[in-house]
Amino acid sequence: MIPVKHLDRAKSRLRGAHPDHRALVLAVVRDTVAAAVAAPGVRTVLVVCEDERVVTGLAGTGAECVDERGLPGLNATLRFGAGVLRARDRATAVAALQADLPALTPAALGAAITEAAGRRAYVPDHEGTGTVLLLSAPGGPLAPRFGPGSAGRHAESAVAVGLDLAPCGWTSTPPPTSPPRPGSGSARAPPHCADLRIHPPDGLSPRLCRRMHP
């Protein structure tokens, strides 16, 4: 699962980093989703969101989108999404992945899943305070405890695994070729980070985008 906030509120700490904040957020999300869809061991990518523009922006990526239906906050949203996935397959592992990982590669996500080896696992962010990825054991509860200091809470019940984000920046995931949407005429797909020509650290402090940096 990849949760995505309403575009008017998402990545508020990056506001001002690019003239078109909504395009920046969508580009970051699209690159993250593209890597997750292509990762070995990932059967379904479910984006839990509340903004129809996110659904439109992710058309053709291979991710499914589900409306969070006004649930209060991230953890309730993730419990809802986990329930959607578990209703299809009770024995599977479910995971929550942050939406702002444009340097993620399919191989790196696959390696983190392999390292978890069926255990409940989490990936702390590079400051060690937040959580980049939370993975349940197969059939086990996700029990998300996101929010400030979440890494410490997840450490109480999960093993830490690594996630090797590409050192070369945000352009490591090749943009997928999306078929044109019916009725879209000559409309172009939303941009990826590479299209926006945003490369860390240009204009983005490590604190503001700490999850995006290796």
Ligand SMILES: Nc1nc2c(ncn2[C@@H]2O[C@H](COP(=O)(O)OP(=O)(O)OP(=O)(O)O)[C@@H](O)[C@H]2O)c(=O)[nH]1
């Ligand atoms: N669907 C959904 N996703 C959420 C919600 N709150 C946070 N998220 C997502 O959860 C992840 C962590 O969110 P935050 O760190 O709070 O927000 P952010 O948009 O990444 O960045 P800031 O606005 O700068 O805090 C991101 O992928 C968000 O898009 C929510 O209420 N609903």
Ligand SMILES: C[C@H](OP(=O)(O)O)C(=O)O
């Ligand atoms: C959601 C939260 O992200 P942060 O606010 O630490 O970036 C977390 O990592 O649990």
